[in-house]
Amino acid sequence: MKITDLKCAVIGGSPMVRVTTDEGISGLGQAESPKHYLKPHVLFYKPYILGEDPTNVERVMLKIRRLGGFKPWGSAVSAIEMALWDIAGKASGLPVYKLLGGKVRDQVRAYNGGVRFEMRGATPQDYAEDMSKMKASKEGFSIIKSSIGFHSQMPARVPNFSYAELRPGAPHPYRGLLTERGLKHVIACIEAMKSVLGDEVGLALDCGPGWMVPDAIRLAKAVEPLNVMWLEDLITGDYTPYTLADVYREVTRSTTTPIHTGEQIYLRQNFKELIEKHAVNIIGPDPADVGGIAELKWVAEYADLHGILIAPHGIFDGLIGLAALVQVCATLPQNFIAFECPAPKPAWWYDIVEGLPETIVKNGLIDVWDRPGLGVDINAEKARPYLAEEDKGFFD
Numbered sequence: 001m002k003i004t005d006l007k008c009a010v011i012g013g014s015p016m017v018r019v020t021t022d023e024g025i026s027g028l029g030q031a032e033s034p035k036h037y038l039k040p041h042v043l044f045y046k047p048y049i050l051g052e053d054p055t056n057v058e059r060v061m062l063k064i065r066r067l068g069g070f071k072p073w074g075s076a077v078s079a080i081e082m083a084l085w086d087i088a089g090k091a092s093g094l095p096v097y098k099l100l101g102g103k104v105r106d107q108v109r110a111y112n113g114g115v116r117f118e119m120r121g122a123t124p125q126d127y128a129e130d131m132s133k134m135k136a137s138k139e140g141f142s143i144i145k146s147s148i149g150f151h152s153q154m155p156a157r158v159p160n161f162s163y164a165e166l167r168p169g170a171p172h173p174y175r176g177l178l179t180e181r182g183l184k185h186v187i188a189c190i191e192a193m194k195s196v197l198g199d200e201v202g203l204a205l206d207c208g209p210g211w212m213v214p215d216a217i218r219l220a221k222a223v224e225p226l227n228v229m230w231l232e233d234l235i236t237g238d239y240t241p242y243t244l245a246d247v248y249r250e251v252t253r254s255t256t257t258p259i260h261t262g263e264q265i266y267l268r269q270n271f272k273e274l275i276e277k278h279a280v281n282i283i284g285p286d287p288a289d290v291g292g293i294a295e296l297k298w299v300a301e302y303a304d305l306h307g308i309l310i311a312p313h314g315i316f317d318g319l320i321g322l323a324a325l326v327q328v329c330a331t332l333p334q335n336f337i338a339f340e341c342p343a344p345k346p347a348w349w350y351d352i353v354e355g356l357p358e359t360i361v362k363n364g365l366i367d368v369w370d371r372p373g374l375g376v377d378i379n380a381e382k383a384r385p386y387l388a389e390e391d392k393g394f395f396d
């Protein structure tokens, strides 16, 4: 089998990758939805993979893996890798999880990072009300993640929150020391959310990046009695092209509150220091940024050898990304906690993707499906109205 084409179309704001072959089998991959600019980057890899056998996934990846980087520049490589696994599965008549060594669980746990409601403000009361709505959501999630600190509206909406100047604009612009009032506000909001969740539902917190070490340690120690699931991306994180493992280690060694990072990191090599230094307790690679499905599994196995847990990121990965997460998470060792459930928008995504269960998340769990490849496909006829003029040939 030979690769005959690599295509990219932005559908509903989401960059979709399609790899076609000379045997009529094609594969799909998806990058994070905010990356509408990715199409030329995806097509950059086309000359490197044309003519290759897509079922030798690793051999193809050796040609393009070095030509990527931390988020957003590992996304195209990651989406291509997903599409190769999709083809390899379809060609063999097996679900991707079988090709990764087989599943170790029949259901995978997903956590709520995307079922969201409009918040009136950023007070403890607002956070408590928001948490009540999320706790009641029909998916029955057993872990809910909320945004606080520099990963939230707090710097803009809470007076005297930080000594840093307000810096709106690019993703996650803030970095600096919090005021005492700012830190107390964050802690009060976490307490308010925990008062709603009790010990029935786990609370994870996306915090940054941009925290200073003394604040990060103060926060982590202050919430120790609350048993939160994790504090995410305090130091580095989303759209940060480095990890600062030593700085993370200083925070992690100072507290019993689990410390989490990793959604923007590309490749196993860039997790090496975080893992070997035990710089965090939990890592959160995203299959659509880390370099793909098999790369995520490798990182998970290596983390497990070091007593580090994994809770993969995925909020913007869409329904093809969801399929990739389900397939790989079914195979991860027992350091797997849960993955962040993608929440695709617009809602018509659910109409154009076939192969998903009628109800995707039940009691916070997703049944692992057994169809070949990723097990989901886009219905070309239903998707065509959403294609831009320049992408009309995407399904040809």
Ligand SMILES: [Mg+2]
Pocket: 206, 232, 233, 237, 238, 263
């Ligand atoms: Mg995050």
